[in-house]
Amino acid sequence: MSRIGVFVCHCGMNIAKTVRIDDVVEFAGELPGVVVAEGYKFMCSTPGQELIQEKIKECNLDGVIVAACSPLMHEKTFRKVAEGAGLNQYLLTIVNIREQCSWVIEDEDEATSKAKALINGAVYRTHLLAPLESRFIDVNPEAMVVGGGIAGIQAALELAATGKKVYLVEKSPTIGGHMAQFDKTFPTLDCSACILTPKMDAVLQNPNIDLMTSCEVTEVKGFVGNFDVTVKQKARYVDHDKCNGCLSCMEKCPGRGLSEFDEGLDKRKSIYIPFPQAVPQKPVIDRETCIYFKKGKCRVCEQVCEQDAIDFEQEDTYRDITVGAIIAATGYGLMDTTPLVQYGYGKYPGVYNALEVERLFNSTGPTEGKVVMKDGKEPESIAILHCIGSRDTNYHEYCSRVCCMYALKFAHLFKEKTSADVYQLYIDMRCFGKGYEEFYNRLLEENVKFVRGKAARVTDVTVSPDEEGKLIVEVEDTLSSQFMRLPVDMVVLSPAMEAQADAGEVARTFNIGVDKDNFFREKHPKLDPLSTTTDGVFLAGACQGPKDIPDTVAQAIGAAAEALTIVGKEQLELEAATVYVDPYVCCGCQNCVRVCTYSAPSFDVEKNVSEINEALCKGCGLCAASCPTGAIIARHFTNDQFIGEMEGLMEF
Amino acid sequence: MEFEPKILGIACNWCTYTGADLAGTTRVQYPHNVRVARVMCSSRVNPAFIFRAFQLGSDGVLIGGCEPGDCHYSTGNYYARRRLAITKKILEFAGLEPERFRVEWISASDGIKFAEVVKEFTEEIRALGPQTKFKVKKDIET
């Protein structure tokens, strides 16, 4: 670019008070290629903008430098100004002589000379700039939500409400997730099923939602606006198109398996719906426990089914779906506490984990809502142990966030349903949510015994007669520095919420990152908590980290809104300052492919060169710096432009 | 005339450059010697840029990126950390004072840190004196 205009802003006195504008303008005017240099009081004002536009036209400028405030402030403004005058917006360079000069340097000479150096750098750079064009791609208007827990349900409902078609993919035979297992929800204690079931039903009824249970995403290709997703429909051995949900098969089925829904505390049939309110109300056959599959004989279900819906020959099928955006709402897993042998889970029947307890309270659960132990007795004393595997550098350093609150909820329910003594063994009570502290205070008055200390051990080795037949919880009360042995009948562990066991694999499928705990990584922890590094893939709920229901729901709604910013548009504007590969220079080392977070580069083995999918590129330039030959050209931040800028910055 | 260091600063757009802006808006004063060029991410910095900067006569080079874990592009600064670390070792083994090259993680909210780093670095470079080892000797002296 050889016809450059330099426009120096006074910013009232903000710049002019320490930077001698006239000096700077005169200096700029003398630089090679600069055909006009002008100062003005407020370049960003309408007259200032008009001045620039006039000069662009009058002097036929092919490059514009605005020396003013930070580019983060007004780069967009001045790009529009340039564009308005018919100059490509990328032929503009902002020089920051306010935040970088006048506001941080008192001495006039120093501020002025630094301003000159910065402008000189910009002139070198502007000589080497090239116009860039924005590009657009068509967007597929449909969306996919992966995971049918409360997060997925909520996100799907939100999107469907805007009229968008949504695929809701759930790997188990029903939607509802963990929330369906809960009895009450804190802190309001409303019944979980009462608030969840209507939503599940709404999903089923919504014509915009294509509900895909017993399904898993196996491959995601493409990019924002146009993801090509392959979904595996696992064989159910029941043709759901024919099945009318009469469930007579279930009644007659002689097979038995452990109920996943009841956390293995109860049994279910081999042809089953996971729980009475399951959606859809159509059964599946559990191949592992089905007598026909095991022994080759039975087929009772087939005989009773009037719809001819039973199909033992059914196989997994695959479906290709194109969507514009994806919401990952794959939820969490509860930590297996068996390895923490000191707590005796799996060893002592009296030790329960939190989800099992949820089922105990629930009227549809194994005990029909009665709090009785495996031996059928009501516990007389109960210890609820917090932070099992969380806030523990041996397992998970993070706080699992929900345990304090559900522990309080359990305590309340125990008190309500039994006459047992209830102990809370906690490290800190974390009751940060709306109404949470109040709930804690309420529990303080419900005669629950709070012991500040982390349980060290659960044992059945007794040392005194009153401990006989009890489980002993050893704990140091850190408030009184007293070592305690609490004899109880029931121990409730609050295991950490973990990333799903297959989170790493799922993350790879969706090409998103995971954090050190294997939870999906958000794009920015503060400012972009629902996006991922892959454009068009968003996060909702506990797959991103431990979360309670209110947060999950809020996030799901947010994720739906994020997805809508994509599927709500016909076209997407792609980043213009992306990278591209000069195939003549590429040496085929594939460094770019290895470093890119966004999988934008790929390698063409035939041609022995890398290629960039510019729809995926974010323009960070990591690959450009990794390229030994300089084949990767980072538009607007080319090696040439940067080296030029350095030369200009260092000249005077 | 007293030696005034000429220092090249390279700041990532999202954290350090924003942090420097914050130093400005809060009017924290710091030395004029660092001339900042903006890149989108510290991972854009090719070590050859650093060598080149010293050839161009920079007395020091300061690179600012997001705190590890805060990279706008999620992992850029982790790569940058490795590369810039090895760059520094190369400079040092070649015989250039390693103090002339500095990498700092400066978050967008850390205007004060930006100013402090610039202050400290400028003084360090001032004490080291002009960088003549890598600087290209020109044919015509003006």
Add this chain to the structure above:
Amino acid sequence: MKDIENRLKQEAKRLLESGEAEVVLAYGRGYDEKHPMPYAAKAVSDVDNIVFDEYCTFNMTRYLTEYPLGTKIAIAVKSCDSRTLIVLMQEEKVKREDIVILGIPYRDMIDSKTGKAIDNSTACNLPNPVLYDILLGDEVTERDDGSPYDVLKELEEMELDVRWEFWSKEFSKCIRCYACRKACPMCYCDPCFIDQSQPRWADKSPSLESNLMFHLTRFYHLAGRCIDCGECSRACPVDIPLHLFHKKVSKECEEMFDQVSGMSLDDKQVMVDFKMEDSDEILL
């Protein structure tokens, strides 16, 4: 040594005959006894031309990237050469299944230009190849003569300015014939960054500064990839001890990232990899 030569010929013949290899990269005769040459045997009749002696210092992996991917190649490798193979495989420039590795367990090599033995001060000098399919002799078991980084001690202990004097004198000698990069099995870039015109990273005319730009950048490009075969220094007509700089960079990589290049096929190049727990102290 004659045994190695015979076994090399024997294996080369077998591989070419059976079609397991289309090419055998080994060593051949040069213009006199002290000057053997790299040799590519492509037919059984070529096998007679194969030699092996203490002057066969060439790292034959240098030639691998000249063949199209998928060519079945048998290659004679010594210790560091085998590490090159590993790096090239990590970088997917060659595929493990395409290469038959003929390991040479021999290390008393002599630089024909200087007449000096190649030892751990000029190369990695592991006694045996790290990776091979066929070992042409018994593993070398004797001798452990210290770390390949021992030779750096003197330079490391120099005052900064003295070290600068040392290197500036060395780099001033460079005539930019690019023998170093061309002899380097890792420098397969074509074109090299230094040949670019936009930007021109360094002047084409040799000078301390432009030479410095070339070499330092090249050292960086080799960081975590150099396997210390010493070919760069042996190729250099003006005897710049480039391998010392490479050794230093390798040493730093090893210390900072806990990885030695070319020792395991499972490793990733340290410069295109990271660990979140890399310490910020490496920047100090």
Add this chain to the structure above:
Amino acid sequence: MLKKIGLEKLNEFVSALIEKGTLFAPVKGDAGVDFQEIKNAGDVTLDFYNTLQSPKCVFFPQTDDMVRYRLKKETTDIEEISLDFEPRIAFGIRPCDVKSFEIMDKLFTRGGIVDPYWESRRKNTTIMGYAFDAVDPADFYGAFGIHAADTTGSDVFMVKGEKNLLLKAITEKGEKLLSSVDTLEDALEEDRKYFEERLKKGAELETRTLSLEGVAGKLRDMFGSPYWEKVAAPCLNCGVCTFVCPTCHCFDIQDETLFGEGTRRKIWDSCMFTDFTLEASGHNPRTQKSQRLRQRVNHKFSYYVTNFEVTSCVGCGRCTRSCPVNIDILTVVEEAVESV
């Protein structure tokens, strides 16, 4: 005219030479002996067999500045490098290298346009040839009718005895130089005898050789032969051979600019480099290393012969000795010719 000087007084003599003009002479460095411009007489050595690089740098330096410029806003200030070079003395040049100057003259000063940089330096230079008495296995200068004590082309020819350096003026220019240096003594009869003996001995030394008969034509005929691929297989495509060669003359012209100031210079280039023939369009007529090796060999042994009736090689053996993979140009030509 035959003069002599005691070896112990060599420094004195060299100092006197420095007075007479810019002196290029062999200096011992880490990697071997090479020609340098001499500032201190003590740097000069006569204890060497061959230099690493050829003395072509005396007339054709690796970097030859032509114009300095300063870019201004509207104009460019230009300062041309003067072609009036100081008188030069090239000291201790091997006979085969002396021959190379004559070969290069043909290209640079004949056939129409004269290269003034070569020509001016050449005119202003007094060449002091130097006799050798041993042969390296890589040498083959005998093939070109040159011998180790060949005085052809030298202005002064030097023979080192046990105690003395004997200097004979071959040309008028040489005579003028020798007679202007008063540290020299007149040689005695025994010196004269020794000098002649050494010339004779030099002529008797045998190097590897090659018949040049028909080589140019044969090489030209076998342009398309697969031989080139075979022979180029070990080649690394570095430029050592061309840079050390006394008759390689390919160069590039580059503007090297920094901060708006720069120099237009001729810089040695090499036909062995990939980008040598790369065109702006991306087209490259020589992409294979076999093509480039063939170009180097053919240029010297065929094209040059066609154009200038002389082989552009003097058999100094430098390329062979410097080649990292021991490619020997003599063998390459021999086998090429045999393969026809």
Add this chain to the structure above:
Amino acid sequence: MHNPYRPIPVEITKIVTEVDTNDIKTFRLSFVNKEDEKNFKYIPGQFAELSIFGKGESPIGIASSPTQPGYIEFTVQKAGVLTSALHDLEEGTQIGIRGPLGNSWPIDYLEGKNIVIVGGGFAFTTLRSLVNYMLYEDNRSRFGNITVVYGARTPGLLIYKNELAAWEERDDIDMYVTVDKGDETWAGREGFVPTVCKEVGPSSENAVTVICGPPIMIRFTLPVFFDLGFSKENIITSLEMKMKCGIGKCGRCNVGEKYICKDGPVFSLAELDKLTPEY
């Protein structure tokens, strides 16, 4: 001493953007010193090195004819460092020029013969020089019939549009201007150059054809002329090669015994056959 590496100062007096893609411009240069103009004697087909300090040099064919005194013209496509820089310059700027260099169209050989000029796209520049040279009133009678077949991909890519129109008006030259694909403004011929050559079918009797164009065009045009009976001696073209010094020293454009810059760039097909196939 004459220094052939020294650029002669010239001033850009006129810039014409030739094509709608804006990447081909014609630069009219005037010598700063009258002396230089007198010494710069060229023949159509020769080239010169254009020089901008800081950017380097680039060999460009001379597009004007010596019969047009007072200036020389170069039509330059934006490609490398120098040509891009040149495209950024404005009228009034001073640059350098070295030349004239190379051989030329063989004017003596062409004399008295019928001339068929075949050009494609941007490669028409030195052909234009030749046409203008032959059309010059003092010269016209020295040559027989002049036929010009000139084509470009699109109407917007034809260069020298005004001149082409002026030539069309004349009756001492047969013009066949064609485009591969026309547009709404294009009323002229459509079709590829080789096809048009076939249609025109010039007699090989006492005729020479001079061809310049993209390799693909040349590849398909040559058989047409062979079929028409043109011998290899009578098909003449101009080579492009990476040139640097322009005076046969630097070795870059060396093809066999020849230096394209010194012994070329103009060769007949018969001469090309003798070159080693390396261009």
